[in-house]
Amino acid sequence: MKELMLGNKAFARGLYEAGCKVVSSYPGTPSTEITEEAAKYDEIYAEWAPNEKVAMEVALGASMAGARSFCGMKHVGLNVAADPLYTASYTGVNGGMVIAVADDPGMHSSQNEQDSRHHAEASKVMMLEPSDSDECKRYTKLAFELSERFDTPVIVRMSTRVSHSQSAVELKERDEISLKDYEKNPSKYVMMPAYARGRHVFVEQRTLDEIEYAESCDINTVEDNGADIGVITSGISYVYSKEALGDRVNYLKLGIVYPLPKKLIEDFCKKCKKVYVIEELDPFIENHCKALGVEVIGKEIFSMLGEYSQSLIAERVFGEKKDYTELDEQIPVRPPVMCAGCPHRGLFYCLSKLGLTVSGDIGCYTLGAAAPLTAMDSTICMGASISALHGFNKAREGADKKSVAVIGDSTFMHSGMTGLVNIAYNASNSLVIILDNSITGMTGHQQNPTTGKNLKGDPAAAVNLEELCKAIGIKNVSVVDPYHMSECEKVIKEKVALDEPCVIISRRPCALLKYVKHNPPLNVESDKCVGCKQCLKIGCPAISIHDKKCEIDSTQCVGCGICKEMCRLGAIR
Amino acid sequence: MQTKSIMIVGVGGQGSLLASRLLGSVLISRGYDVKVSEVHGMSQRGGSVVTYVKYGDKVYSPVIEKGEADVIISFEELEAARWISHLKPGGTIITSTQQIDPMPVISGVAEYPDKLIEKIENAGAKVIAVDALSLAQKAGNAKASNVVLMGKVASLLDFDESCWQNALKKLVPPKFLEVNKIAFELGKNA
Numbered sequence: 128m129k130e131l132m133l134g135n136k137a138f139a140r141g142l143y144e145a146g147c148k149v150v151s152s153y154p155g156t157p158s159t160e161i162t163e164e165a166a167k168y169d170e171i172y173a174e175w176a177p178n179e180k181v182a183m184e185v186a187l188g189a190s191m192a193g194a195r196s197f198c199g200m201k202h203v204g205l206n207v208a209a210d211p212l213y214t215a216s217y218t219g220v221n222g223g224m225v226i227a228v229a230d231d232p233g234m235h236s237s238q239n240e241q242d243s244r245h246h247a248e249a250s251k252v253m254m255l256e257p258s259d260s261d262e263c264k265r266y267t268k269l270a271f272e273l274s275e276r277f278d279t280p281v282i283v284r285m286s287t288r289v290s291h292s293q294s295a296v297e298l299k300e301r302d303e304i305s306l307k308d309y310e311k312n313p314s315k316y317v318m319m320p321a322y323a324r325g326r327h328v329f330v331e332q333r334t335l336d337e338i339e340y341a342e343s344c345d346i347n348t349v350e351d352n353g354a355d356i357g358v359i360t361s362g363i364s365y366v367y368s369k370e371a372l373g374d375r376v377n378y379l380k381l382g383i384v385y386p387l388p389k390k391l392i393e394d395f396c397k398k399c400k401k402v403y404v405i406e407e408l409d410p411f412i413e414n415h416c417k418a419l420g421v422e423v424i425g426k427e428i429f430s431m432l433g434e435y436s437q438s439l440i441a442e443r444v445f446g447e448k449k450d451y452t453e454l455d456e457q458i459p460v461r462p463p464v465m466c467a468g469c470p471h472r473g474l475f476y477c478l479s480k481l482g483l484t485v486s487g488d489i490g491c492y493t494l495g496a497a498a499p500l501t502a503m504d505s506t507i508c509m510g511a512s513i514s515a516l517h518g519f520n521k522a523r524e525g526a527d528k529k530s531v532a533v534i535g536d537s538t539f540m541h542s543g544m545t546g547l548v549n550i551a552y553n554a555s556n557s558l559v560i561i562l563d564n565s566i567t568g569m570t571g572h573q574q575n576p577t578t579g580k581n582l583k584g585d586p587a588a589a590v591n592l593e594e595l596c597k598a599i600g601i602k603n604v605s606v607v608d609p610y611h612m613s614e615c616e617k618v619i620k621e622k623v624a625l626d627e628p629c630v631i632i633s634r635r636p637c638a639l640l641k642y643v644k645h646n647p648p649l650n651v652e653s654d655k656c657v658g659c660k661q662c663l664k665i666g667c668p669a670i671s672i673h674d675k676k677c678e679i680d681s682t683q684c685v686g687c688g689i690c691k692e693m694c695r696l697g698a699i700r
Numbered sequence: 701m702q703t704k705s706i707m708i709v710g711v712g713g714q715g716s717l718l719a720s721r722l723l724g725s726v727l728i729s730r731g732y733d734v735k736v737s738e739v740h741g742m743s744q745r746g747g748s749v750v751t752y753v754k755y756g757d758k759v760y761s762p763v764i765e766k767g768e769a770d771v772i773i774s775f776e777e778l779e780a781a782r783w784i785s786h787l788k789p790g791g792t793i794i795t796s797t798q799q800i801d802p803m804p805v806i807s808g809v810a811e812y813p814d815k816l817i818e819k820i821e822n823a824g825a826k827v828i829a830v831d832a833l834s835l836a837q838k839a840g841n842a843k844a845s846n847v848v849l850m851g852k853v854a855s856l857l858d859f860d861e862s863c864w865q866n867a868l869k870k871l872v873p874p875k876f877l878e879v880n881k882i883a884f885e886l887g888k889n890a
Contacts, residue, residue, distance in 0.1 A: 131728045131736065156740055235739060259735075259762075292762035293724055293736040370760040438765040451767035452823045453785045458778060459810035461802035463712060463747035494745065499807045571740065663807055668746045671801040672808070680800075682842045 132296040134289045137260035138199075138227060139164030140296065141267025146304030147171055147197050147225070149189035151182040153541065154570040155201030156236040157290040158229035162199050163573075166582050170301060175573055175582045178509070178541040179204035183211045183226065187280070190224040191316060193307030195271050199227035202243045203508060207542070212280070213250045217326040218316050219278035219333075221307050223271035226252075229285040232407045233434040236287075236569075238489065238508065240432070242408035247282055247385035251330050253337055254282040254385040255346070256362040260294040266382065269346065277333055277340075284384065286407070288363045288434065338386045346382025349395055353377075356444070357399030359392065359412055359423065364405045364435055371440035376403075387415045396421045403428075403444060407435050465494050467669040468638030468645065468685035470564055474533075474609040476665050476689070477616040478502040483623065484530040486519060488512035488538050491568040491637075495533070499666045503533075510534070510542030517546065517555045524556070528623055531558045537567035537575040540590065544599065550628045551600030558622050558629045559601075561592060562609075565636040572640065596630045603629040610635055612692050638685050646686025651677045655698035662690040662699065701732075703756035705764045706853075709783045710775030711800050712749045715846035718871060719773070720751040722850050725867040727755045730859060737762035748779060748802075771856075773849055775832070776800050777816045784820055793825050794852055796832035796845055828852065835886040841876070844883035851887025 132140065138161045142150065150173040152162040166173035176182035182198040189196035200208060205228045215224070228246070231237040247254035253273060257266045263285070270281040314322045341347055352374040360368050361381040368378070379395045381387065396402050396416070404413040404425040413425035428443045429435070441447040465472050475495035478485050479502040487493055487503040488511065496503035505515060516532035534543045539561050550557050567573040574580045579589035596604045603625065607615045615633065622629040636643050648669075658675035669683035670690060679690070679699070691699045706723065710716045717738055724736040732755040739749055752764040766785045774780035774795040787793065795817070804810035813819075821827050830852050832845035839848070847868075854864050864884065872880045 129728070131724050131734055133738070159740075288737060288762055291738045291740055293721075293734070293738070294759070294762070295728060295733065366760040366762070436763055436765050437761045438768075449765070449767035450789055451785045451787070452789065452825075454781055454819055454823055456781065456813050456816075456819060457810070458782045458813070459802050459804045461711065461746075461748040461778070461782075463745035464803050466713075466745060491745065498803070498809075660808065666803060666807065668803065668806065671806050 129295045129297055131293045132260045133160060133291060133293050134257070134260045134263045134285060135160035135291070136164045137263040137296045138267050138283070138285070139168075140298065141264040142197050142225075143168045143171060144264070144299050144301050145223075145268045145271045146195055146302045147271070148194035148222075149186065149196040150174070150198070151176045151185035152199040153177070153179045153182050153204055154567055154573040155204045155229070156570050157231060157287045158199045158201045158204070158227055158285065159570045159573065160290070161227055162582070165197070173582055175575060177576055179208040180211060183208040183215070186224055186226070187211060187215050187218070190220040190222045191309065192221070193309050194222040195224075195304055196222060197225050197227070200229070201237065202228055202230045202241050203237065203239065204228070205243055205246050207509065209246060209250070212246065212252065214318050215280050216250045216252045217318055217323055217330055219329070220274055220280060221309065223274035224280040225267060225270045225274060226280055226282045227285055228282055229287070229290050230408070231287050233287065238506065240408065242411060243282075243284055244384055244411045245409070251334055252280055252282055252385070253277065253383065254284050255382055256284045256384045257289060257382070258362050258365045259289065260292070261296050262382075263289065264296050266346065277337055279333060284362065286363050334386055338388060341383045341386060341388040342391050344383065347388060347391060348380050348382070350378040350380065351398070355400040357395055357402040358405055359395065359402060359416065360405040361412065364407055367435050367437045367440055368405050371437040372444060381412065384411070387412060389419055392416055393419060393421060396423070405429065405435070405440060462497060463494060464497070464666060464668050465491065466638055467667055467683040468687040470609045470633070470635035470638065471495060471562055472500075472609075472665055472667065473612045473689045474560070474562065474615055474633045475500045475502040477612060477619055478531065478533070480616065481619060482529070484519070486512045486516040486530065486532040488532070488534040488543070490535040490538055490562075492533060492535060492562050499664055509538055510546055513543050513546030513559055514549060516557050516559070517550050517553070520555045520557050528556055528558075531560055531619070531623065533560045533562055535568065536561060536563040536565065536577045536592070537573075539592070540576045544595065547596065547601065547630070548599050555628060556626055558631065560619075560631045560633055563592060563632050563634045566640060568637050572637070592632055601628050601630050603627055604632070606632045606634055608635055609633045610687055610689065612689060638687070646688070648681040648684035649679050649686055649688070649691060649699050651679055652698050652700060655696050657696065661695060662693045665689055665693060701756050703754055703759050705769045706753045707764050707769045707772045707783060707786055708751045708753065709772060709779045710749055711779065712746045714749070714775040715843060716749050716751050716775065719846045719850050720753055721871050722847075722867050723753050723853070725870060726859060726863045727753070729863050729866065733757060733759050735759045735762040748782060750783065773853060775846060775849065778802065778812065781813070781816045781820060784823060784825060787825055789824065791825060792828065793820060794828045794830065794849060796849060797829050798833045798845065830887065830890045832887065835890060836883050839883035839886055840879045841883070844880050847880045847883040848887035848890070851884040852890055854884070855888045
């Protein structure tokens with residue numbers, strides 16, 4: 128039976144069919160649905176961990192215990208989990224262990240465009256790369272076999288287009304894999320210098336064995352169309368190339384992107400007069416070819432930036448272009464915005480109004496950086512708002528304290544709280560605002576350790592943020608409701624003036640949560656409205672201005688009342 | 701059969717994911733090779749959203765590029781205008797006549813262009829305009845305008861009514877099924 132499936136869902140199906148037993152992940156676009164879909168199978172234990180490092184350690188522990196295990200994350204999540212990854216490479220596995228990492232070329236939903244293949248090479252961990260949903264499933268199953276065969280974790284590299292495209296998948300039954308015996312084996316699992324030296328020898332030999340496998344395996348394939356031109360490619364770039372170039376070229380499609388074969392590449396190139404390496408982001412395969420002394424064309428004509436496509440490839444290889452029409456008209460851009468009723472809006476308006484320096488973080492609230500709120504000075508990575516604020520304030524000690532950090536509840540649990548420990552321990556005069564909307568918002572409403580529910584939606588222990596902050600050593604902790612702007616403004620003003628570390632918890636659940644009850648939509652009394660545009664300063668997508676009068680879109684408005692507080696004339700009711 | 705390309709464009713929150721999944725489900729039940737490419741995450745927050753649906757004997761790339769779309773289904777006029785470059789010369793645009801101001805218009809730094817449908821027609825596209833919002837409201841839920849437009853699409857594609865009904869049943873939660881069935885009918889006859 129064939130079913131249309133998202134790449135991520137097909138990946139989860141692969142976990143199910145491969146008999147995977149333990150799944151631990153942290154959400155991150157575009158990887159999130161792998162774990163959400165895996166959680167729908169009763170045979171799989173699946174959880175959200177507080178961050179990717181924890182998730183990978185959970186998966187490694189489960190593997191040592193003898194089960195097939197998995198952890199999934201986005202590209203930047205692998206940086207967080209890099210510490211266990213590099214040593215899991217040494218310990219190897221007992222039950223098979225598979226890691227999904229989803230890159231985001233084009234940065235649809237990310238803060239950088241890093242190429243995760245470098246992590247595979249640096250950690251010496253095998254990496255596979257599927258090009259469509261059916262391969263997502265097949266490669267996941269193969270990854271477990273390879274993990275057990277070579278005694279290594281195996282990474283499956285996804286990308287936004289593979290993760291979030293649907294294509295046909297052939298479904299099979301689950302293989303029931305019994306738990307392997309656990310045997311105490313310090314020389315394999317206790318990575319202190321004496322034992323780790325021995326394991327490093329193993330890792331180097333393993334890589335040679337894997338290269339030998341890569342020379343002739345089923346997923347590194349040559350497609351000989353009798354052409355003069357050859358293309359070496361992998362993953363999504365393969366399907367773009369196939370569409371653009373069809374059977375006018377020969378292909379070497381690499382299903383294993385680390386380690387790369389030698390002889391297979393040399394033999395392929397010998398048969399072609401000209402060879403292109405087509406790969407998004409960095410010249411990873413290209414550099415390998417050039418190191419082998421093989422002549423290929425790569426980043427000389429292809430970009431290291433953004434996504435590729437069939438038209439880009441057709442143009443660069445054969446100079447072909449398609450006709451299209453464009454309107455002779457300025458089309459205003461439509462950037463993403465905070466939703467109508469978003470609890471972050473009122474708080475960001477206060478920060479903007481008070482002219483504070485805002486150290487930002489990763490989440491929906493990063494949209495507070497955009498016009499008209501423009502209330503964010505920096506955004507780096509998960510948790511950095513708090514630690515960077517501490518550094519900022521230490522550098523400017525003695526100067527007026529006019530800075531705050533903003534961080535969501537899930538991001539705070541991920542890696543913000545260690546920064547707060549630093550603020551308390553090393554006593555910086557910093558104000559941290561936790562934007563507690565009771566959910567992991569940006570990735571599409573995942574539970575986290577503060578929400579009182581687990582991945583399966585069952586009741587779970589909930590971290591009490593107030594008590595946690597106090598236990599960390601912050602004495603001044605207060606809670607505000609961001610729908611009450613004047614109160615928020617008052618509390619922020621007061622705390623930012625204090626000479627001690629403070630935390631404000633801005634608490635109001637995300638307006639899109641199903642259990643949140645909305646107020647009736649508000650209306651503008653047009654005889655009172657003078658078109659002063661004061662209410663437009665909060666950047667609510669439900670408010671617009673027509674014929675110099677404000678209007679509220681009743682299909683979007685949830686009656687949060689922020690605009691009502693903005694209107695000096697009482698025209699909004 | 702040569703690959704056909706259909707784009708679904710709109711504003712985050714208008715339900716383009718359901719529309720593309722409906723279409724994908726119908727196409728796969730007809731025995732085609734199908735690829736549907738979606739956008740999740742940041743782009744969904746009220747931003748411009750585009751999904752691609754491609755079908756044929758064998759589909760490789762999941763994305764649709766400039767000059768490649770046979771049909772563009774748009775949930776909003778400005779979005780129809782934004783993506784017209786992706787239409788094949790002589791292709792068809794099915795658009796809702798709904799207009800939603802983007803943030804630059806709301807904050808007063810840009811204006812919403814007027815007479816967009818006329819301008820798109822003048823650029824050579826075949827335009828089918830549907831007042832999907834009113835029809836959805838008539839069906840009982842303003843959010844069903846995505847399914848109204850899919851009804852219109854169904855009237856142009858020559859597939860069995862039962863494929864569409866099965867897809868609706870499979871993809872729409874039971875408590876919204878009735879409203880969506882009415883919306884689909886209204887769109888089909890629009």
